[in-house]
Amino acid sequence: MSELGEVPKPMPVEFAAEAPVTGKVRLDAAWGSTEGDEDLTAASTTVGKSDGQIFKQQYKQWNGELNPRWMRNWAILRHHLLGIFKKGHRPWGIPIRLYLLVVFVASLSDVGMTLVSGLIGDSGLHSVWGVSRDNLYAHVLGFFPRNMLYYPVVAALLVGGVISEDRQHGTSALYFSRPITRFDYVAMKFISVAMIQGILILVTLALYYFAEIATMGRGWAWIIDTFPLFLATVFSALLLIFTYTSIGLSLSSVSNGKFFPGIALLSIILGTKVLAFISSNLFDREILYLLSPYDCLAHVGQAIIGTQPTYDQYSWTWSLASLVAMNGIALYVLSTRVSSMEVTRE
């Protein structure tokens, strides 16, 4: 209840025949009857209006400590890796995630067949699908379907926007206006993309190897005998992942969107392969293989793992030199382009 103060003394109201019947007069008549209530105070139950504040802007200070460099780098890595599995991190897109799942399952085909052959005890099936020099090579470097449909496509999808989108959206400023060095930025992006490929290639390779041990009851002698082969395959896989990632990221760094880096990577890997194949068939010259990342990787892989070489016109060291040159050029382009990424405007 709030006091509104004293009511002004009412004016005397005259009721006469000629007095107009107005609202005012009627109100005066009702309120001020001049019968001794002049000193009354009016009371109102109306709540007085006050200016409420729905949102009060209040700056809150934070006195925590910032963690060192490794934690910042871990944040970049985590952002990219966890984005594959959950929301709130780098948005990879449903089609990419689905494709990664498909490739992961497809890459486990030899694991499944090894398990089946072990379970049903079919030695014929096992001789086709079990761990061997050729099958280890094929798991990583077989052209069809793995290096035609799986790994290059995965690399193309992954590198598509990893750096180019930072340029496109200007998110590079978010990194470089913070204590993130260009080297850390590139290194973490590189490792992120390589790790996702690693899950598809290396993890499935390890599962394949251990499936053989588990289902066929392999002992230490077999493991000691074949482990160098496994390591050689791992090394070939690392070379493949490194090469696809470095070429892909360099393309991503010169671009402003997702499409160009992806399609350019596929063109480089598959286009040069086709070109070398045509040249080889038409002119019986294999020199163009040196331009094809896949062929160079396959050649070096065959040499390391020790399978039957299919590129026998030149020494595998030429292929290795070609790979070193390709990666060197790609990393040079990548570092130059990332150095030129702006903070104040992009």
Place this chain on the structure above:
Amino acid sequence: MQDDLIIKTTDLTKSYGPHVALSKLNLSVPKGATGLLGPNGAGKSTFLKTILGLVQTTEGEGTVLGLDIRTQGDEIRSRIGYMPEYDSLNPDMEAIHQVRYSGELLGMNPTIALARAHETLQYVGLGEQRYRNIGSYSTGMKQATKLACALIHDPELIIADEPSNGLDISARNYMIETLTNTVKTGNRSVLMASHLMDDVERVCDNFILLHKGKLAAQGRIEDLKAFDREIEIHVWGGASRLEDAMTAKGMSVRREGRVMRILHEQEDTTTHILQCAADVGAQIRRMHEYEASLEDLFLSIMENLGYEVKSSEDLLASPVQARKVDAPEHMGGGSS
């Protein structure tokens, strides 16, 4: 006082080959809000990159929050919050996670960064919108998100590059209020680069004016405005006669139709104006003190200042002379 300076540079020079982007800048930026002004190509972006420790200086030295810009870039960037002018947000991410990630990039623990992201988004007015994708945000909301990214670790200095760029009036007001609040109640410092003089005037106490990579003026906005006070009169009848009479009495008159501005040089300037009006029989319908806006001053300085470093102290010492000292000869400058 030295302790009160957040940025200090001595002969800071940055060249890109033959092009000198910053030339011997001697700046002292005190705590509080400071506006960084200058036309396109004045060297604002280069200056920001230099104090962020992102580009190596060609000559000279400087400190930000007491840290050397040549060797302690990482530490500087840990202690300041930078709000870029252009888009710097991933449109496919929710604002809460974008702000959290920006905190993680500074080295904040993910859990703490998330908690702090909630607080800062609340502070910039996006509390209810924080789970929306940034792609669906308006320009004002994006600007607010960028500010939240800059504020997440409670930096001592916030560098806001054109914070109200492209905003409508209400969003612009809100951004200005937020920055002001950050300075006043948060006790933080802001370095605000903007071409909107009005915004700089509302937020900042101090200003730095760059022109062609050189320091054109620096100081307190209040002081700069004080030296150029004028009296504005609206005249009815005999405006030309009045103008002639006042000019004859040695007053400095600027006229646009019936509106005249007379330089308020002495205490009795108003008396002289009224006397002149009485003498020539002109009516003064309105008379008030005219305070030039920062924009007026900026344009005036850019028009008249020449190519040498000039501090506001020089300008204040002898306003009219100082403006002409280093101006090209055709503009009245030269060897004074």
